Amino acid sequence: MNAETTGRKRILTGDRPTGPLHLGHYVGSLQNRVALQKEYETFIIVADVQTLSTNFDHPEHLPVDVRQVTLDNLSAGLDPDIVNIFIQSMVPQIAELTVFFSMFITVNRLRHNPTIKTEAGQYGFEENMTYGFLGYPVSQAADILFCRADLVPVGEDQLPVVEVSRFTARRFNELYGKVFPEPEGLKSETARLVGLDGQAKMSKSLGNCIYLHDSTEEVRKKLMSAVTDPARIHKDDPGHPQICTIFSYHRAFNRGELPDIEERCRKGTIGCVACKTRMLQVIENILEPVRERRIQFDKPGRVDEILKKGTEAACFEGSRTMQLVREAMHTDYFD
Numbered sequence: 610m611n612a613e614t615t616g617r618k619r620i621l622t623g624d625r626p627t628g629p630l631h632l633g634h635y636v637g638s639l640q641n642r643v644a645l646q647k648e649y650e651t652f653i654i655v656a657d658v659q660t661l662s663t664n665f666d667h668p669e670h671l672p673v674d675v676r677q678v679t680l681d682n683l684s685a686g687l688d689p690d691i692v693n694i695f696i697q698s699m700v701p702q703i704a705e706l707t708v709f710f711s712m713f714i715t716v717n718r719l720r721h722n723p724t725i726k727t728e729a730g731q732y733g734f735e736e737n738m739t740y741g742f743l744g745y746p747v748s749q750a751a752d753i754l755f756c757r758a759d760l761v762p763v764g765e766d767q768l769p770v771v772e773v774s775r776f777t778a779r780r781f782n783e784l785y786g787k788v789f790p791e792p793e794g795l796k797s798e799t800a801r802l803v804g805l806d807g808q809a810k811m812s813k814s815l816g817n818c819i820y821l822h823d824s825t826e827e828v829r830k831k832l833m834s835a836v837t838d839p840a841r842i843h844k845d846d847p848g849h850p851q852i853c854t855i856f857s858y859h860r861a862f863n864r865g866e867l868p869d870i871e872e873r874c875r876k877g878t879i880g881c882v883a884c885k886t887r888m889l890q891v892i893e894n895i896l897e898p899v900r901e902r903r904i905q906f907d908k909p910g911r912v913d914e915i916l917k918k919g920t921e922a923a924c925f926e927g928s929r930t931m932q933l934v935r936e937a938m939h940t941d942y943f944d
């Protein structure tokens with residue numbers, strides 16, 4: 610099946626396998642993937658090579674992390690009968706395209722990329738970064754373009770990287786002839802989720818996450834110790850919802866009750882514990898079906914079988930694209 614025969618447009622998106630996925634991933638990208646999987650032909654990349662752009666010294670984590678991220682995607686509701694989930698390093702056409710693209714993407718464009726700058730700061734790479742880290746947006750352009758994707762649902766922080774893919778597609782088409790669509794980034798309504806500790810972002814390295822695999826008890830404990838409005842000492846003190854972590858979760862997951870909760874918080878007629886208990890119910894409504902699907906997919910060999918099938922489909926699409934690329938670039942030497 611491909612876009613020409615099904616008439617559907619294509620999605621490519623995915624994750625670095627660096628650990629379990631959390632609710633930040635859920636609102637940032639997973640929810641959109643699940644919602645759009647029937648409308649778009651969908652490819653989900655498990656970006657193991659990109660993980661090595663920062664974790665090259667710990668490849669031994671990849672076998673576990675690759676399967677965990679796949680299982681998280683399946684648990685979130687991606688249907689392996691209609692979606693292709695595949696491993697980046699096992700699609701050689703992505704590596705080939707990365708090399709061709711790297712001939713015309715300038716170092717300055719990468720150096721000035723806002724995502725690269727921010728991440729270089731986070732990892733302490735400002736003074737000395739690897740060629741692979743600086744170039745990961747080029748490799749990501751190949752991730753997206755190898756299957757000629759139209760749409761890329763991502764978290765807000767990835768939009769500048771998707772911009773490099775758009776530029777790459779445009780520039781390739783200008784230089785060699787039209788092969789690629791210009792892929793569009795799709796940001797979710799809730800771009801980012803605040804961490805349980807009130808920090809700007811849920812992030813594994815900050816240890817402030819609710820994971821998709823957390824049990825009810827774990828979620829309850831985490832919510833109960835989450836930071837709220839520090840000015841509220843007694844439960845009938847008037848609150849400031851705009852600075853409260855839990856209120857930001859209501860905004861992300863509980864739109865219907867938002868005006869009511871806001872008013873009661875301001876008036877001091879709902880206490881933080883009651884507000885957190887309500888949030889627990891809302892999150893449990895999301896995580897309960899996720900847990901059920903996890904049990905269903907977490908069977909010996911099942912995840913590998915899904916990855917093998919998805920990788921085969923990806924290689925098939927990759928070879929079709931490479932045919933077009935080689936024709937356009939005069940590198941189709943033999944028939």
Ligand code: TRP
Pocket residue numbers: 621622623624625654656659749752753761762763767
């Ligand atoms: N860079 C993405 C992240 O860190 C993961 C990723 C790799 C990706 N290749 C991609 C996302 C292609 C979208 C499209 O989360």
